Amino acid sequence: MAATDVSTNLQEEATCAICLDYYTDPVMTDCGHNFCRECIRRCWGQPEGPYACPECRELSPQRNLRPNRAVAKMAEMARRLHPPSPVPQGVCAAHREPLASFCADELRLLCAACERSGEHWTHRIRPLQDAAEDLKGKLEKSLNHLQKQMEDALLFQAQAKEICALWQKMVETQRQNVRTEFERLRCLLVEEERRLLQRLEEEELEVLPPLQESVARLGQQSAQLADLVTELEGRCQLPALGLLQDIMDTLHRVQDVKLQPPEVVPMEMRTVCRVPGLVEALRRFQGDITLDPGTANPELVLSEDMQSVRRGDLRQPLPDSPERFDPGPCVLGREPLSSGRHYWEVEVGERASWALGVCRENANRKEKGELFAGNGFWILVFLGGSYNSSERAFAPLRDPPQRVGIFLDYEAGHLAFYSATDGSLLYAFPQTPFSGTLRALFSPLSSSPTPMTICRPKVGHGNRMAPQ
Secondary structure, three states, rough: OOHHHHHHHHHHHOEEOOOOOOOOOOEEOOOOOOOEEEHHHHHHHOOOOOOEOOOOOEEEEOOOOOOOOOHHHHHHHHHOOOOOOOOOOOEEOOOOOEEEEEEEEEEEEEHHHHHHHHOOOOOOEEEHHHHHHOOOOOOOHHHHHHHHHHHHHHHHHHHHHHHHHHHHHHHHHHHHHHHHHHHHHHHHHHHHHHHHHHHHHHHHHHHHHHHHHHHHHHHHHHHHHHHHHHHHHHHHHOOHHHHHHHHHHHHHHHHHHHOOOOOOOOOOOOOOOOOOOOOHHHHHEEEEEEHHHHHHHHEEEOOOOOOOEEOOOOOOOOOOOOOOOOOOOEEEEOEEEEOEEEEEEEEOOOOOOOEEEEEEEOOOOOOOOOHHHHHOOOEEEEOOOOEEEEOEHHHEEEEEEEEEEEEEEEOOOOOEEEEOOOOOOEEEOOOOEEEEEEEEEEEOOOOOOEEEEOOOOOOOOOOOOOOO
């Protein structure tokens, strides 16, 4: 019996006088009474004091609430010994009394103890039926609104599905278009390749046989001349009688020797290597290149925007440095080329001579001899209507282009020059394992009032020299 009394006393001591449930975060007032922190906060809802204790009504000028850890431990013990029973429907969970009214301000169901607590003194308290009728009208309006929203959502969903299906169809159509057009382009390229190879074969059959005949004829003449030379050398070694015997026949044969020079064959090839659409595709890698004035030969004159260069008549008084080209009339691009694919175009106009290409960053810029790959220069030189590369490889003679495109694929070791006018290949270096940083090279070899100009990429082309 005593144990039951102790258990009952423990429950009573661990119960908040406001919510009639076990303490949650209990605090003590100045008068020594304990309440749940949230309960007393709600009870003292007014912003300014004095504050009355809900139990003894003693007034306190300030909210002096101190945590009570001992009561908190006691409440936790009571919860373990006597867990709160489930609250039936229609009963206040805090006070275990029937819910009989409704707070219109906080939208909460209240019991009589909730109303007496003082927390809702300034609130609008409504009977359950009246509050239910008011809220039912609001809920019906909300229901109508939500139903309309749901109808719109279903409509939007259907429209979105149609758009999604249409977009997928458009993508699939475009995918088929890409495949079809590229297949058609491959067929056209195969046909163009076959046509160019056939034209080369016809050109070879047209030009080569006369050349071969000329070679054979010259070989035959060389053999006859060799025999005659041998005969004359032998006759010169004979005594007078032997030397003079039948000398007339020998002299006639010498006089009859008439060397037939080979026919002059024009070495300019009519068939050029031109891949349709290649230059347009390369322009995807076109980026801005600007000239580096610190590398320019003193004879060169650069534009203010560092896009054009020409060779002047006078040597400028510029400071000498290892970076500056001298005596070579060259200037480098400012942008380093150490990876990826890059393409740039240069307007050369009708200049009598020029040189374009790339060189290593650490190449000797005071070089007095020829610039070639062995000393770090890969350039194409145009001199008076003929092309030569820095490796002295032969390039076809043809009408010089007024705009030259240069394509560098660093990792692939590929450097090629194109006529940006008609897309034909001017020259491609053999595959080269590039290493280190490269720079674009420009050289207006001849003086001209018209400068060499780096062409800016058109809108929609170019990647500002980004590696690919």
